[in-house]
Amino acid sequence: MKHLKKVVVVALVMSVLLPLGAQKSEAASKYVDLEIQWADGRINHVETLHKDGVTYGSFFSLGIKAGLEWEMEDDNTAVLKNSEKHIVVHMGSSIAEVDGQKVDMGSKPVRYISHLYVPIKFLASAFDGEVAHQDPKTNKVTVTGVSNYTDTFYGSNMGYIYVIHVAKGDLEITNASTGQKSLIPLGIKDMNVNTHDLKINFKRSAQNLLIVIIEHTNRKTEDYDLYTLVFKNKGLVRKSIAHGITGQYEILNEDSNIQLIDDNSIRIIEDGSGKVLEVLPR
Template sequence: MAVILSVSMLLPVGAHMTYAASKYVVLEAQWEDGHIDHVQTLLKDGVTYGSFFSLGSEASLHWSMEDKDTAVLSGSKKRIVVYMGSSIAEVDGQKVDMGRAPVWYISHLYVPIKFLAAALDGEVTGWDPKSGKVTITGLHNYNDTFSRSLWGYTYRIQSEVGDLEITNVKTGKLVTIPLGIKDIDVNTHNLTFDFEVTSKNLLIASILYSDRKTGVYDLYTLVFKNQGLIRKSIAHGLTEQIESIRSDGNIQLINDENIRVIEDGTGHVLEVNAR
């Protein structure tokens, strides 16, 4: 009695749990970015269900209960809504019949895995009738924000905008630097931040947007002095590693046309060479 009561307190008001004819089976979730998850999922009355919030979180979607009967996964590029007691869901504004209504079971919300895989732009590609193991492939990640923090500042790029936003954590002051990184796709590319400090205290921020398959990358390099931007350079289609700080202590900035040598400390351009 105490166990049932403690579990029921985890559920929204009005939610119902069913233990009869339910069991866990293995779900292998293969994501388009290459990683694989093995998790328990629910087999109930001959239908395999996946955890709505768990898989949604893996896809970098935010989950919430809009009310006691409405569960939502949302991001800038994806929105999935399911309703308690109804087999009709919404995916990106379009109504979809899941075949079965959502199920609350041991404090988790489950929906038919075939529907959930398709809603995450994947599909069910395998099922073992003996073990019940289900394999889904091609699942997308909808991460829409990339950020790093350094010295009391947050550096953030939102995929729908593609510019660098720098926020002073203490004052809340926001500065936006146009970069124009278009069509960020975390399923095929990596976006990473790197910071270096020169011997004369210039800060170099390097942003790499690289194709995981080919290794070709775009390099966005910004030089700051006393937190103010003094130099910016953008180079596309690089294949070799570029060192921002040269052996003589000066800085090299590469763009699509040339390579500039920048004096450490002052930020002055010392020379310009063809790329």
């Protein structure tokens, strides 16, 4: 669901013709290489615009890579936002707003071949990074320390949408047909998307129990916290939380029983019934 959402948004950004025709630049422009070194370890190389001595970055494209949503509030106001960050730029003005504070970008936004561009120095700073190097011969720009502001993680299975909001760390489940929601407390701590990964995966047992597996991984140490939920007939029957796991952990046994690990023990769960068959020390 998360990846599908991003694909759809990127496709819209690439295809939409923004209603900013009056601001279209006719001045000599060229594309140069932009290297973005993210605080979460990613490195992107993209073509970016160099015009009249100023290097610009694509406002919406880079915002999406930073985990932000985009919108046009009106014909002249473009916004990147989520619960963590809010950036507003206005066509015809060099004054932008970042998290409620006015910032002089140094140059006005530029619309060029259906993209909206703003000065890369401003955009890097708005994303907590900086322009570290610019080659005077090629104009290649290197930006470092750019933050990821992803605030929501998604998964979907059999007509249900599973969402974890970074600010809360709990699991919200929505019936896609009825819109009915339920909340399962997880209390995931330290959800810093620049240092940790979060994955939501699904497995089905032989007797059709649904197992929701959530891994919250520290990229530096590679250990992870494991949150395992077992559902029978769409109702939660078992939950376990284990911190600091290293290496691969198998949840489904060869005999189809389920292993639920927590900080102190391993429970062997009977497939089909969800009953606890045995409790082993961890």
